[in-house]
Amino acid sequence: MKRILIVEDEVNIARVLNLYIRKEGYETLVVHDGLQALEAFESFQPALVLLDIMLPGMNGWEVLQSIRQRHSCPVILLTSLTKTEQKLQGLGDGADDYITKPFVGEEVVARIKAVLRRTSAMLEKEHVRYYGSLKVDFQSHQIYLNGAEIFLSPRDLAVFLVLAERPKQVFSREQLIEQVWGIDYEGSDRAVDLAIKRIRGALENWKSSEGEIKTMHRIGYQFIVYE
Incomplete structure (x- = not known):
């Protein structure tokens, strides 16, 4: 009320x-x-x-x-x-x-x-953005595709939100690790690749004509939205 x-x-x-x-x-x-x-x-x-x-x-x-x-x-x-x-x-x-x-x-x-x-x-x-049929609420940390909520692990979700908040910006694996895992992380940057793979799997029904998470060879990842 x-x-x-x-x-x-x-x-x-x-x-x-x-x-x-x-x-x-x-x-x-x-x-x-x-x-x-x-x-x-x-x-x-x-x-x-x-x-x-x-x-x-x-x-x-x-x-x-x-x-x-x-x-x-x-x-x-x-x-x-x-x-x-x-x-x-x-x-x-x-x-x-x-x-x-x-x-x-x-x-x-x-x-x-x-x-x-x-x-x-x-x-x-x-705090809410729409990328075609994909809705991202940066305040509640929720993602919806065609009205249905997409569930990710907290860390995968954090990776996705970093990318989605700045479409077209290229993030290196090192930048993503620093922002999500923290500067004290001592594991392999392969963790980023695995997180991206899981995110893509969760968004497999997102229309390719609307956007994608693009791999920039030897650089990192980029969230692309097609107007």
């Missing part, structure tokens, strides 16, 4: 927002001033912050700037200020969206969902 931090000093508005957002299945926390917002942000760890600008203690601009100094959590500004310059200031300071009062509760919920979808897609793009 995703958490939404609601920062609004007008109690009635905060109550309405809380009802609408909780109705959609989100977990919420409501605070009424800027200083409380920063404390709650650290402890509650929300997926999104709904932030009023005109707040006691510390205004919304300052809260937004403080959040942006250490986190990319999406923030939607909520305010009665209507000037275009003020909206642009909020977006320029790192806000993800801007809602002007008075508002309709359904609109706020729709904006929250849209921002969360957009943020989720951006985060996935950062």
